[in-house]
Amino acid sequence: MNYLFSITFLVYFLSLSFPSNSERCNPQDKKVLLKIKQDLNNPYHLASWNPDTDCCDWYVVDCDPKTNRINALTVFQANISGQIPAAVGDLPYLENLVFRHITNITGQIPSAIGKLSRLTLVRISYTNITGPVPSFFSKLKALTYLDLSFNQLSGSIPPSLSLLPNLQALHLDRNRLTGMIPESFGAFAGSSPPDLYLSHNQLTGSVPKSLGNMNFTRIDLSRNQLQGDISFLFGKTKALENADFSRNLFEFDITKLEFPESLIALDWNHNKLQGNVPVALTTLGNLQQFNVSYNRLCGQIPVGGNLQSFTYAEYFHNRCLCGAPLPAC
Template sequence: MCGKTTTLLLVLFTLLLTTSLSKDLCHKDDKNTLLKILKAMNISWVLEDDCCTWYSVDCDNANRVISLAISNIDVSGQIPPEVGDLPYLQYLTLRKLPNLTGEIPPTIAKLKYLKFLWLSWNNLTGPVPEFLSQLKNLEYINLSFNKLSGSIPGSLSLLPNLTALELSRNKLTGTIPESFGSFKGDVYGIYLSHNQLSGSIPKSLGNLDFNTIDLSRNKLEGDASMLFGAKKKTWHIDLSRNMFQFDISKVKVAKTVRFLDLNHNSLTGSIPDQWTQLDLQTFNVSYNRLCGRIPQGGDLQSFDAYAYLHNKCLCGAPLPSCNVKIKQPIFI
């Protein structure tokens, strides 16, 4: 009886040991795929047998790779198509790799569990891929600081779980898609700055309550007043350096706004008294066509004259008194 018990305990111990060791080894298919990716990108790390312990790799409880993050190292070439052969990948980060070139490979569309796509500060070219709209689990897209060109796919608005879209600092052209006024997901941030977008923005954008919207440094024009609203929860609005034209006199800004930059547009009217109720950390309305007395109170006098310069006829602190004749700038 004692011998049988000893044998049983030995078998159980062996099983436990085998199970424990197996948890330390990532799936062989994932390991082979990772080796191909690293070879294609000319990355030569000193690697352990268990790829789940590799730098910038994370696995789930089933030893499948769910995260790959490569940044701030010297790589070359394009994004390897084998990235699409990590079937359980949820997080893909390739950032600050200046020698990473080429287009975003269509094999990424195979990553049906992907939630987080961060491909910024590289030298990627080509379009913002239409196929991204097939990845229904995507929550975050960041393709900023690249050389992407062409128009923005309107189909991105169909992503049901999207919370943030970051496409700034590229060479994108065309208009903001009309469909962006009806995102399926609860999008809190949209960043499209430093591109070459043109035309008017969709009126339907006014239906959304962004936390952050940054459309700065484009060629956008027309009315953008629908982005404002006293009942919204917006924190950051940057419309600077465009060609927007609307009267701000009746524009009410949400009390949650801390960052408001409208400089270098063609805005008209006077600054509303309601803006004295804002708790502003950043504010700029310079280089517009505003007129009238700057309302007294709140944070409006905490900013220096540079926040108000080069308007049609603004006056009052921090600018000269409204009783003083000022030589006004000439607008062409």
């Protein structure tokens, strides 16, 4: 018994005399994170960022279990003021970068982010950042998800974003973007085009016909000042599931359009569409949302499919449209 006690005491004594360094966090990453905290004026949201503790255990950051390098910085709904620190660009193993629902974040997106070649997800949204959409994002070839929505970004959309080979979703909606949709968006570098969200901006001109070469699954161009014919975005062989073109100036005859069986939602309200509601819509068993109100359509609404399941509100304010759910012709 005395022998076991002696061994236990010796181990305890040695542990005090020679403390083990069990901290996982890379020292350089820790230094950068503390600089980020300082640049953000030491907010309470980052109170766990204590230099005496392991930064892999800090709030809103993650460490890669293999390399112990910081690979995610996710700041969400924080009471933080200031600009996104340029020091973020000194976390070379960062894969996920999020600043979201932080209305007191201002300034421009720092160019230092362009150094982060491992980034797969960037979500800077619901802030008050200003300035242009940076073209440097096109150099981050690992990006699969780019969300810059609900900000105050202005200027034109960089055509080079189409060069991203792995992009699956592009959110530029709810900003103040101007100019035309880039012609290059008809030639995305990946095997399939990203889900494209450009709504609630000030985009003008015609949609480039090159976009007809892409097999979009989800596309939202609503609430802009776009005009002309977009019939080339439709067809039986397309993969389209959700499409919103509402509140623009589109003007073309939709009578003979055809649609993929995959179509779930189609919104055309508040445009200048002409002709009749397409008979081809009666064959779509998956159509759950449909709106052609406030256009210039005429004739009887075709009977069949889900077209009669929609309400009066989805069809009203057309030139001479009639038939259920509108009054009889």
